[in-house]
Amino acid sequence: MLPENTRRSLPMALLHAREAVMARFRPMLAAHDVTEQQWRVLRVLSEAGSVEATELADRASVLPPSLTRIIKALEGRKFITRNKAEGDGRRVILTIAPAGSTLIDALSPERLVIYRDIEQRYGHERLEQLLDLLESLIAGES
Amino acid sequence: MLPENTRRSLPMALLHAREAVMARFRPMLAAHDVTEQQWRVLRVLSEAGSVEATELADRASVLPPSLTRIIKALEGRKFITRNKAEGDGRRVILTIAPAGSTLIDALSPERLVIYRDIEQRYGHERLEQLLDLLESLIAGES
DNA sequence: TTGTTGTAGTTAACGCGTTAATTACATGAG
């Protein structure tokens, strides 16, 4: 049967849950004038160093058109550098730049505090359980 | 500690889970040229009849600026009607129109099938558990 | 009545999601 009230609707619940969690991170990102997606892209590059655009989009969960815009913004602020792949003029290689690493390093401690706070308030056990359920939902529907 | 891999990151997991679920509903909405948010607004109006804009925005989980745009679109297609509240010239009352009800009725069976399919594949028990966890996460963080 | 404060909606500006179309380059058949 259909969810009677919107609170028990799965799409709604997922939307609100994400909103609630992101509300904790948003001020941190806004303070450094970085969007959530730009932050995800930077993190992937920070961990991987140099990555092809397609793989980067995939790992950061961003669509190609969005990635193009994000790259422009990040490149403009010298957070990353953009180069064509040698041997294939279509591919683009993105690399994190010093300013990008600096930003990552600057925000990581704050990020850690927020994560810990959420985990502490929500409970480690429940968080793991929730992540498991989400993981299998994703696996089952995708 | 920070989530090592993005799959165990709560914001990411919530994002992907919502994406996975909405992917099931998107074709249905697209086929009738309605966006997800327009659909939510219509559903609220369908259940409530006439609602003030502020309450509508709240119940449909849409921000006021978005609601303004959605109202324009839905009014243009005669799905809803818009009137000023008598006694308070600021307030706006939205009401579902026949064409809007028709759309709701046309899509509901399909919606039911999708919900049932998700529930069956994922498991009723797990779905309830997931909704409980999400609900308390929302309550705890908001 | 007038001026202040508060509230409901709207508008504006910017970025991302989504889909479709387009460009630039690579690859393989002939």
Next chain:
DNA sequence: CTCATGTAATTAACGCGTTAACTACAACAA
């Protein structure tokens, strides 16, 4: 080599999220 096909990335178009500014109206005090 040339042409067709395929692929990576970009661009375009439209709608929503988000924040801030602004308009219209209400409420209330002086």
